[in-house]
Amino acid sequence: MKEIKVNHLKVGDILAGSICCDHSYKLLLNKGTVITAEHLNKLKKYNYYGLCLVAEERDVAGVRLDLLNQLGNDKIKRAYLDMFVISKSIFENLEKGNPINIELAKETVDVVVEQIMDSSNIVLQLAAVHLVDDYTLSHMINVALYSGALAKCLNYSIQDIKDICFSGLLHDVGKAKIPKEILRKPDSLTPEEFSITKKHAEQGYQILCQEELVNDRVRQVALQHHERGDGSGYPYGLHHQEITLFSRLIAIADVYDALTSDRCYRGRVLPHESAEILMADCTLNRLDTELVKAFLKYIILYPLGTRVILSDGRLAQVIKVHADFPLRPVLEILEDDTVEGGHMAGIVDMISEPTIFIKQILS
Ligand SMILES: [Fe+2]
Known part of the structure; x- marks a missing residue:
């Protein structure tokens, strides 16, 4: 991001920080706003000529902004880009052993949940079209969007929806501790490599246990999202009743997004085929049947471009x-x-x- 004078702002710029009025501290424009002519007029009206932060191309490099612009309104675009920026920063900081900004991640999820409550259909569409090139980041964002939208459709409380969306965003943070060569390996993993990958669940839990702002429901999702109802999952081989509801819910979004995404070792599975795989997992008692049925009712089977x-x-x-x-x-x-x-x-x-x-x- 870079700092520029507000009178140098132009239509299409994305704010990387909020703009507040100098005297009253009134919020004029929120972080993430995609600047329009009306915004420029508003700043003129308030006689605001200070400095502001704008995102540079590299901050949002890897996001298909053309599709994002086509699909969403300004609020949804802002929410999506915020999720991208915070996911990237969480991952990069964990890789370097730096602290992570959980407070900002939480605030971002609150804004995303507002959008889910307003128009979950557009949010699901954003997840379905895969706007981010990097699979790890795309997956964090998409699982948050899918699981939050599912929780909304199930009429969960706002606090539950926020916690579920937050769990979706953080469920795989432990992957920051797994060597990239393994995560991005284009071939099948060896048994040793697979057992290293499986450690991301416990590592994610440990990372989140160090964060006071993360509650235990969210931590448990990082730990349990690969557990399966029939006891075939990891790390502990728990059975259905031992796995938290939130973990069972995130597991569905996790499997569906993984299937419908291009991976380094295979192409994506089509949405309707992925739906059949989820149903097959239900008959094996691996996934929660009621939650899968609800999920399949709302997901976008025909994303734009299909x-x-x-x-x-x-x-x-x-x-x-x-x-x-x-x-x-x-x-x-x-x-x-x-x-x-x-x-x-x-x-x-x-x-x-x-x-x-x-x-x-x-x-
Ligand atoms: Fe995972």
């Missing part, structure tokens, strides 16, 4: 998802074999085409 084959054979791409009808997205036709000559572009809103359905998801 290419699909329609029931009439046309190849299309998802360009918009309706909040109330997520299974009937708006599509752009990429190829139309049903017309002579083969190609015809066009837009199909599946809500107004009830006889058409998605036959296959390609990517």
Whole structure:
């Protein structure tokens, strides 16, 4: 980030620190705000000409800002970028053995939860499209978004939703202590490497036990999120009733995001196939069936950009998802074999085409 004079701010800049009025300390613009012409007018109106912090490209390098701009409103964009910046800082500081700013992470989660309460559908969409290149950071953010949105859909209390979202963000902090060569290994892990990776659960718990602002429910998630109801998980091989509710919930978001993400050793599994894998884990008593059913009801099966084959054979791409009808997205036709000559572009809103359905998801 860099410090600049406020009158040098321009539309599109992202504030890396809040701007408060010099005299009254009134908050003028929040950290993370993406500057618009209205914001510039507001600063002029308050006669504010001080300094401010703006994010530089490298602060948000690795985030697909084009897609983020397309999907979210300013508040959601701010919440998402805050999560990215704080996840990155937590990981980098832990790797270097420096203290981590848990207070800021907690504040960030509060803002994210506000957005989940307002529009969980957009939040789920943000998780589904994978906006961050780095898997570890992307996974921390996505698990927080998925699990927070699920908790909201289950009508949990605000405090529970905050704790669950916070647990999602921190569940894998122990990975900062695992060698990068192992975490990023493109081949299968050896048994020794796998047992080193498994230590991240206990290491995460120990890291969080040193943080006063983290409560025990959140710490237990770091410790238990790889436990499975049938006793096949780690580190302790606990059974269903011994695993905390929050850990069972985060486990679902964790597995789903891992499956639907590109990994260094395999490509992503398509959303509907991932849903089937989660259900199979329920029949094996590994995951909590009621929670998985609720999760599958709300996740975005057709993220923006998904290419699909329609029931009439046309190849299309998802360009918009309706909040109330997520299974009937708006599509752009990429190829139309049903017309002579083969190609015809066009837009199909599946809500107004009830006889058409998605036959296959390609990517
Ligand atoms: Fe993990």
